[in-house]
Amino acid sequence: KQEVTQIPAALSVPEGENLVLNCSFTDSAIYNLQWFRQDPGKGLTSLLLIQSSQREQTSGRLNASLDKSSGRSTLYIAASQPGDSATYLCAVNSGNTPLVFGKGTRLSVIA
Amino acid sequence: EADIYQTPRYLVIGTGKKITLECSQTMGHDKMYWYQQDPGMELHLIHYSYGVNSTEKGDLSSESTVSRIRTEHFPLTLESARPSHTSQYLCASSVGNPTGDRETQYFGPGTRLLVL
Numbered sequence: 001k002q003e004v005t006q007i008p009a010a011l012s013v014p015e016g017e018n019l020v021l022n023c024s025f026t027d028s029a030i031y032n033l034q035w036f037r038q039d040p041g042k043g044l045t046s047l048l049l050i051q052s053s054q055r056e057q058t059s060g061r062l063n064a065s066l067d068k069s070s071g072r073s074t075l076y077i078a079a080s081q082p083g084d085s086a087t088y089l090c091a092v093n094s095g096n097t098p099l100v101f102g103k104g105t106r107l108s109v110i111a
Numbered sequence: 112e113a114d115i116y117q118t119p120r121y122l123v124i125g126t127g128k129k130i131t132l133e134c135s136q137t138m139g140h141d142k143m144y145w146y147q148q149d150p151g152m153e154l155h156l157i158h159y160s161y162g163v164n165s166t167e168k169g170d171l172s173s174e175s176t177v178s179r180i181r182t183e184h185f186p187l188t189l190e191s192a193r194p195s196h197t198s199q200y201l202c203a204s205s206v207g208n209p210t211g212d213r214e215t216q217y218f219g220p221g222t223r224l225l226v227l
Binding site: 032034036040041042043044045046049089091093096098099101102103104106 | 144150151153154156159161169199201203214215216217218219220221223
């Protein structure tokens with residue numbers, strides 16, 4: 001059974017720092033990996049989707065990488081801002097089955 | 112921006128009442144999902160559907176039921192609400208590739224339910 005782990009559970013950084021969020025999964029036979037952002041009391045917003053054949057995806061200050069063979073992904077946020085404060089979730093798709101989510105990393109960017 | 116809607120956004124109701132949480136999407140997505148999430152906690156999949164007249168239970172045992180009579184509509188019903196049902200309920204949809212490849216999942220804004 002696929003399991004997704006996100007480390008750290010919470011992270012607090014000063015504004016302007018570059019940071020890395022980690023995601024690992026136990027079964028490397030995935031089709032996609034998706035990173036989401038969730039603000040308190042809100043739904044999830046998709047940030048990036050990496051297909052299994054890809055190594056990375058970029059959107060603005062965000063860069064997500066995927067090492068499928070080792071079961072790892074990272075989300076890199078450059079020049080962090082207070083508006084980046086949110087919970088970031090990683091999820092994997094292993095075929096025609098629902099996404100399996102991690103528990104998320106709660107990020108606080110301090111001005 | 113994804114077009115997926117949930118109503119009501121907030122609901123306060125007494126124990127024993129029947130409630131239906133509405134979810135609709137205008138993207139023609141085949142796959143739809145319901146998640147339950149307590150504040151600050153992880154997401155739990157409670158129901159999903161891969162098309163009309165197709166529904167499945169998720170990982171978390173739930174006393175709710177769902178139906179999928181139309182592609183765009185996936186309501187969730189609680190026959191008799193209890194305080195333990197207090198939570199946030201999130202609806203999501205995705206396009207429905209047969210292999211699940213390249214499927215971005217879109218979420219609605221959620222319904223926050225309080226059962227007194």
